[in-house]
Amino acid sequence: MSILPNKEALQAIFTKRQIELIQKKLTNQELTPTERSYFSRSISKKLTAIQNLTSENKYFTVGEEFMLPNRKEKALTILKKVERNHKHQQILIGGSFLYAQDYQDIDIFIISKYEKEDRVEIHHHFNYLKPNAINSLFFNSLAKICVSNFNVGGLTMEETVSSAQIISQYQEVLQDFSNKNKAWIKSDLRNFVVECSYASQKTVLNSQQLRDLVNNILVKDSEKIIRKILVNTLILGFNTKEIKDISSKMITSYQELIIEYKHPHHYQKLIDSFKEVLTVAS
Amino acid sequence: MQADEIKEKIKAILGEIEFEGHFDLVINNMEEKMQLHLLEWVKKCHDREIYPDPSPIDHSLLAFFFKPNVNNI
Numbered sequence: 001m002s003i004l005p006n007k008e009a010l011q012a013i014f015t016k017r018q019i020e021l022i023q024k025k026l027t028n029q030e031l032t033p034t035e036r037s038y039f040s041r042s043i044s045k046k047l048t049a050i051q052n053l054t055s056e057n058k059y060f061t062v063g064e065e066f067m068l069p070n071r072k073e074k075a076l077t078i079l080k081k082v083e084r085n086h087k088h089q090q091i092l093i094g095g096s097f098l099y100a101q102d103y104q105d106i107d108i109f110i111i112s113k114y115e116k117e118d119r120v121e122i123h124h125h126f127n128y129l130k131p132n133a134i135n136s137l138f139f140n141s142l143a144k145i146c147v148s149n150f151n152v153g154g155l156t157m158e159e160t161v162s163s164a165q166i167i168s169q170y171q172e173v174l175q176d177f178s179n180k181n182k183a184w185i186k187s188d189l190r191n192f193v194v195e196c197s198y199a200s201q202k203t204v205l206n207s208q209q210l211r212d213l214v215n216n217i218l219v220k221d222s223e224k225i226i227r228k229i230l231v232n233t234l235i236l237g238f239n240t241k242e243i244k245d246i247s248s249k250m251i252t253s254y255q256e257l258i259i260e261y262k263h264p265h266h267y268q269k270l271i272d273s274f275k276e277v278l279t280v281a282s
Numbered sequence: 283m284q285a286d287e288i289k290e291k292i293k294a295i296l297g298e299i300e301f302e303g304h305f306d307l308v309i310n311n312m313e314e315k316m317q318l319h320l321l322e323w324v325k326k327c328h329d330r331e332i333y334p335d336p337s338p339i340d341h342s343l344l345a346f347f348f349k350p351n352v353n354n355i
Binding site for chain 2: 115117163164167168171172175176179181183184246249250252254262263266267270
């Protein structure tokens with residue numbers, strides 16, 4: 001028995017298979033990985049477009065297939081409450097609250113042209129972003145699973161990722177590992193992974209994919225994995241000549257630093273990473 | 283401490299240096315404990331206890347990462 005109304009109208013937009021999957025989703029039946037992927041690729045976009053055309057609905061949901069049951073409704077309730085104190089402002093709720101059983105805070109992002117400090121109030125983390133942050137890689141990733149009071153469907157990515165940015169992020173992550181800096185490692189690794197993925201494959205990972213990837217890297221041979229990510233990103237994402245040139249210069253600089261500073265182990269790891277880039281690029 | 287006071291203390295450690303515009307904003311939003319932590323870090327950089335990385339853009343520049351145990355700076 002179908003719980004979907006006006007099946008005739010639906011058939012004009014969706015195929016029989018797509019209607020079956022929507023039905024499955026609405027009745028809280030679990031989708032297989034293939035079905036989830038198909039839903040995300042072929043159905044979600046149509047649903048978002050229909051939602052956006054419905055003028056009386058001023059709230060938007062993206063990546064619903066990744067959300068846990070009831071979290072979308074809870075997020076909407078929070079969004080409406082936050083709106084009362086932030087009238088006429090663009091607000092988005094994203095992050096692990098929507099898709100993970102265990103989460104630290106509920107991340108609430110408010111677009112504000114005024115400089116405001118972030119704050120946490122009873123597990124609600126208020127993050128204030130400037131309007132230009134909307135077109136960043138970070139925001140595009142965040143907006144792939146979210147509930148908002150503005151349409152994030154038409155966001156454009158204005159940020160470009162350079163080889164220098166990738167190398168700087170790699171340097172920061174390796175410093176975190178060398179200094180056993182647990183306060184920073186996750187966020188630095190997240191930045192590194194999201195930028196590498198975009199630079200090498202033009203893919204913007206959603207926050208759940210990012211979280212899973214980072215957690216996986218951290219429980220395995222982390223430094224070896226991130227070195228492979230660096231090598232692959234530089235090789236696949238940038239011009240070979242540019243990469244050979246920058247890697248040779250980095251090796252020379254680190255060879256100078258290894259004499260001047262007493263941290264041979266840390267610097268040797270960086271030298272080896274860039275040597276691997278040169279080997280693969282040759 | 284105000285940004286100007288911190289700048290003077292940093293200059294006393296490193297000598298004459300220039301600060302970019304963002305510096306004041308960051309310092310004025312920092313708690314005093316963190317400001318003191320920053321000054322200790324500057325001293326450690328000067329004493330070569332903290333190891334830098336070369337900038338991938340300009341290899342004559344070195345980058346020192348300030349990473350205290352909280353990441354809400």
